Structure formats: C-alpha cells, structure tokens
Amino acid sequence: MILNKYPLWKYLLIIVVLAVSVLYALPNLYGEDPAVQVSSVRGVEVSLATQETVRTVLQNANISFKSITLEGERVLARFADTETQLKANDAVRKQLGNEYIVALNLAPRTPQWLLAINALPMYLGLDLRGGVHFLMEVDVDAAIAQSEERYISDFRTLLRENRLRYTKIDQYEKVAGQTGGVEVRFSDADSRTQAEDLLRKEYPDLLFETMDKDGSFNLVASMSEREKTEVRRLALKQNITTLRNRVNELGVAEPVIQQQGADRVVVQLPGVQDTARAKEIIGATATLEFRLADETHDVQDAVNGRVPAGFKLYKQRSGGHVLLKNRVMLTGDYIIDASSGIDQQNGGPAVFITLDGKGANIFSKVTGENIKKLMAVVFIESKIDSREENGQIIKTKRTVEEVINVARIQDQLSKRFMITGLDDTREAHDLALLLRAGALAAPIDIVEERTIGPSLGQDNIDQGMRSVIIGFVLVLAFMIFYYKGFGLIANLALLFNVVIIVAVLSMLQATLTLPGIAGIVLTVGMAVDANVLINERIREEIRNGNSPQASIHSGYAKAVSTIADSNITTLIAAVILFGFGSGPVKGFAITLSIGILTSMFTAIMGTRAVVNLLYGGKRVEKISI
Numbered sequence: 001m002i003l004n005k006y007p008l009w010k011y012l013l014i015i016v017v018l019a020v021s022v023l024y025a026l027p028n029l030y031g032e033d034p035a036v037q038v039s040s041v042r043g044v045e046v047s048l049a050t051q052e053t054v055r056t057v058l059q060n061a062n063i064s065f066k067s068i069t070l071e072g073e074r075v076l077a078r079f080a081d082t083e084t085q086l087k088a089n090d091a092v093r094k095q096l097g098n099e100y101i102v103a104l105n106l107a108p109r110t111p112q113w114l115l116a117i118n119a120l121p122m123y124l125g126l127d128l129r130g131g132v133h134f135l136m137e138v139d140v141d142a143a144i145a146q147s148e149e150r151y152i153s154d155f156r157t158l159l160r161e162n163r164l165r166y167t168k169i170d171q172y173e174k175v176a177g178q179t180g181g182v183e184v185r186f187s188d189a190d191s192r193t194q195a196e197d198l199l200r201k202e203y204p205d206l207l208f209e210t211m212d213k214d215g216s217f218n219l220v221a222s223m224s225e226r227e228k229t230e231v232r233r234l235a236l237k238q239n240i241t242t243l244r245n246r247v248n249e250l251g252v253a254e255p256v257i258q259q260q261g262a263d264r265v266v267v268q269l270p271g272v273q274d275t276a277r278a279k280e281i282i283g284a285t286a287t288l289e290f291r292l293a294d295e296t297h298d299v300q301d302a303v304n305g306r307v308p309a310g311f312k313l314y315k316q317r318s319g320g321h322v323l324l325k326n327r328v329m330l331t332g333d334y335i336i337d338a339s340s341g342i343d344q345q346n347g348g349p350a351v352f353i354t355l356d357g358k359g360a361n362i363f364s365k366v367t368g369e370n371i372k373k374l375m376a377v378v379f380i381e382s383k384i385d386s387r388e389e390n391g392q393i394i395k396t397k398r399t400v401e402e403v404i405n406v407a408r409i410q411d412q413l414s415k416r417f418m419i420t421g422l423d424d425t426r427e428a429h430d431l432a433l434l435l436r437a438g439a440l441a442a443p444i445d446i447v448e449e450r451t452i453g454p455s456l457g458q459d460n461i462d463q464g465m466r467s468v469i470i471g472f473v474l475v476l477a478f479m480i481f482y483y484k485g486f487g488l489i490a491n492l493a494l495l496f497n498v499v500i501i502v503a504v505l506s507m508l509q510a511t512l513t514l515p516g517i518a519g520i521v522l523t524v525g526m527a528v529d530a531n532v533l534i535n536e537r538i539r540e541e542i543r544n545g546n547s548p549q550a551s552i553h554s555g556y557a558k559a560v561s562t563i564a565d566s567n568i569t570t571l572i573a574a575v576i577l578f579g580f581g582s583g584p585v586k587g588f589a590i591t592l593s594i595g596i597l598t599s600m601f602t603a604i605m606g607t608r609a610v611v612n613l614l615y616g617g618k619r620v621e622k623i624s625i
Helices: 008-029 048-060 082-099 140-161 189-202 225-250 275-283 299-303 357-369 425-437 454-507 514-543 548-580 584-615
Strands: 032-040 067-071 074-078 100-108 131-138 168-175 178-186 206-213 216-223 256-260 264-270 286-293 311-316 321-331 335-342 349-355 374-389 392-408 416-419 444-452
Touching: 008 454, 008 584, 032 048, 032 082, 048 067, 048 074, 048 082, 074 100, 082 100, 131 225, 140 168, 140 178, 140 189, 140 216, 140 225, 140 321, 178 189, 189 206, 189 216, 216 225, 225 256, 225 264, 299 311, 299 321, 321 357, 321 374, 321 392, 335 425, 349 357, 349 425, 454 514, 454 584, 514 548, 514 584, 548 584
Parallel strands: 311 392
Antiparallel strands: 032 074, 032 100, 067 074, 131 264, 131 444, 168 178, 178 216, 206 216, 256 264, 286 321, 286 374, 311 321, 335 349, 349 416, 374 392
C-alpha cells in the first residue's frame, strides 16, 4: 500500500525555509520615511553636536519631524511627508553650508530587532522611487587627443635632456581638423635620426614615420590601433569610476552607474529631486594646471596676435589676460584630496589641496627652482553647447581655460597648499568636490535625461501592487472553484511562493523595478501552472480507476518531469535576457529566474508536504479534487 509520507527532515526543511522567508520579507511591510541625511565632507566629523545643530535648525524653523538620530557617520532626520522633507532640506543645507553633504533620502522604518539580523527591505528602482536617469556619451576620441598632448610634453622633456635640438613639436594634422599623432620638426636629417633612435627606444609601442616637407625634416609618432582601443577602454572605465565617486559625494543612496555599449554610461539616481544640481556635478569635467607666468613680454602685443614662442595667452577670471609658459608644472592628476574653506589672510573662499607622493616631489622641485617667480592656476572645464539648425540639434564641444589665481612663489611648495581667487564658497566647494572625485578622462555629453517625480513613483508602486493583487485573487478563485481542496493547497503554495521571492530579493538587496514586478506577476501564473499539471495528473489517474493514494503518488511522479522541462526552458530564456539585456530587462530576468526556482520548490515539494499531512498514511476513499 502506498502511504504518501515524507521523512521528518523534509518537513523540517520546508518549515525552516518558510520561517526564514517570512522573517526576511517582513521589513517590506513597514515602508519608508522621507528623510534628510547629513554626512561629512572629508576632514569634518559628524557627531552628537551635529545632531543637536540639525534639531535646533528644524525647531527654529517650526518644521516638525518624527526623529533625529545619529547612525554611524551620518545624521538622519525623518519626516511625515515629502513637502516637510523639502523644507527641512533647504533649512539644514543653508545652516550647515558646504562643510557637510545634505541629501534627500528615504529611510526604512524597519524595527531594530529585524535590523539586528540584517533583515532589510528591498531597494526601489528609479521608476518606483522617483529620481533622475541620465544616458551619457563619452567622447573616447578626446582621450586619444589627451594622450597625444602628454606625448608632446614627454617628447619635449626627453629631447631637451638629451640636448637634441628641434624646431617645433605639435599634434600632427592628418586632414583638416583631425589629428593623427605627434609631429616633431628638425632642421637637419642627422638630428632627426638621433631623435628617432632615442624615441623608439623610450616608446617601443608607438609607430614612427619620417617625412620631409618645406625644407623641414619631420618625425611623426602615432599610436597603434591596439593602443588606441586600450586608451578608449581605460577612459570609459575611469569615467565610470569618477562618476561613481562624484555620486558618492552627492550622498545618493543606491545609485546605478553602468556601461552601455562601447561609449555610453547609464546613471540613475533614485530619490534625487535636485536634478539641476546633480547634472551640474556629474557632467562637469574640471581640472587644474599650474604654469609659470611670463613677466618679460608685453601682454598687449599677445592680445593683438603676437604671442611669443613657447607661451600661450589666457584670460583671467578677474579680467584681462596673462601670458603663461607652455610647459605645465603640475596637473590635477596628482591631487588626492581637496577641501573648501576660508583663506585666513583675506577671508575669501579657498581650496586646500593635497598631492600624492609623486606629485609632491614634482611640485617641490619645480617650485623650489622658481622661487620669487609668478605661478598661475589654470582652471580647465569642457563644455558642450547645443544649437538648432534646420530642425536638427547640433552639439559642439569647447574647452574653457581661465586663470583663477596668479601669485608669486614665496617658498618651496610640497604636499599641501592652498589656492584662492574663486568667486564664492559654493564654487570653492564644487571645485573641491570635483578635484576630490577625480577628473574625467574624457568629456561626456548627456544625450538623454528623464526625471521621475516621487508621486509618479508612488503611482507606479500602487499600480504594480494592484496588478499583483488582482492577478493573485483571480488565480486563487479559479483554483478553489476548479480543484476544491487541492486548489486551496495550491493557493497556499502560491502565497508562500510570493513570500519567498520577496525574501530572496530582500536578502540579495536587489533593486525592485516595474519590470521586476512584471516578473513576479508572470511567476504567479507560472507557479499555478505547475499545480494545474499536478492536479490534472491526479484526476486522470482517478478516472483510470486508481485509488486516491496511488493517484496522488502517480500524479506527482508523472508531473515532475513535465514541470521541470517547462521551467528549465523558461529559465534558459531568463538567463539569456539577463546576459544580453540591460537595466530594466535584467531586473525582469532576475525576478523571473528567482520565481521559477521558488515556484518549483513550493509547487512540487511544498504542496506535496501538505497533501501528505492531510491524506498520507490513511485509508482514503475520496479526495477533494
């Protein structure tokens, strides 16, 4: 006689899985509070005093709050609604100034006993929480031009050190407006030959070509295609790292920053409502250069077009022009830290800069050799201008270079120093942020921008939940109507299947999006499909005259292979979607994959456990199916 009984370990396994799932799905029921998060810029500590300052600011502004707590290295103030949150954000940001990062946040209301076991709610994606979405195109070819600029400086230094005379070093123009390497001009062939031997030895990866024109003996060095591809790849990778650093400085929770295609980057900032500020910081390409200023030539002659050889004319932010030497003393690449503050001598805004070891050695040497000479700080920023011509948007790139400070070197500078000449404390703070986060390896252009408000995100949540509930209720009603008691068991398995999916997503700290909700809805349908197969097999066995116990045993045994086949093919499709898709498609694929695995567990093992408890080991004449 077939008894249809499970061993004890299987029952215990199911109970443990269900208990853990309920526990880790529970935080999602508590919801979130609109909050203002205060964290520190480097060098500033967030403490109980900061917490009390925030409390005083809100009380003085008559802004009601739920709580203000110090959590690790941040102060979190919770509010009843987003309107109060925005008012509080403005008040706190105004009071604390640029010494702290004040950001909008949504703080989970999860009880402490759940947090103690690391039970956290799922993150909500951009379409559910609101925020901004940027699609950025990286000008990877500009990275190649920047590499060529570095080679110009390196060639100049190397040839001077080896006392090889040349007439000019510049980028080689292949065709109008397009560069194709570095061109070095010599007055005689012998000098060119010596220089070529030296440069080939020092730069074995470069391609060298000789050419004569207009009585000049020229040597052109260009990068190989393999090296260009590597430069483009590294530029994109460095930009992604820099963008991630900048987003961290903004204090955004759960950002999404990922590569899309060969030269594009997707940036999603859930919960961000100050989109102009986010775009300003993320899209900026700012760095610094330190150059010696000229004190011998007439600047007005240079303004009139007679720029001396070896010099370049720059605009000064304070007005007028200044002549600077072409040779760069130091670039912003060596900056490892920067903070904004106040110059104690004149009370103006300043940026305090810290260099790495190599940069400190270089700067110490060049400033030591040039004491009492004028040094200029050049601020360099890449911008993209858009204009409409004949119904089409035409974008042009331009580089803004301006001198923000000219000062006489009074002493040998090293690892730490200060620059002044900035317009206000906001500009000093932004410049420090950009320098701290690192310069972009290549200019970026925002080609697509979408903003989703918090109210629209809540509407998406409501509609998504409504679709899950309606689908769930219809399936429950059909199963009870058509399969009676076994339908009720299937519904129980369906309920626990959804709980397990939510628990797994919460434990993985996955980001739930609208496509993710669609994946859950689809999983509900697929999960009940497995129960339909099992129940139909059991009914077929009963119609063939088998006993209820034999029908249950045979029905499950015969349905398992069919369920496995159908689910494995869907799982393969989900894996392909995850591999080739991006963003929302990946979210759909993840929830679908998890749902397939959990539905097999609940439909096959879970329902069988309940059926065995109800009918196993008994003499049964009839079953409710």
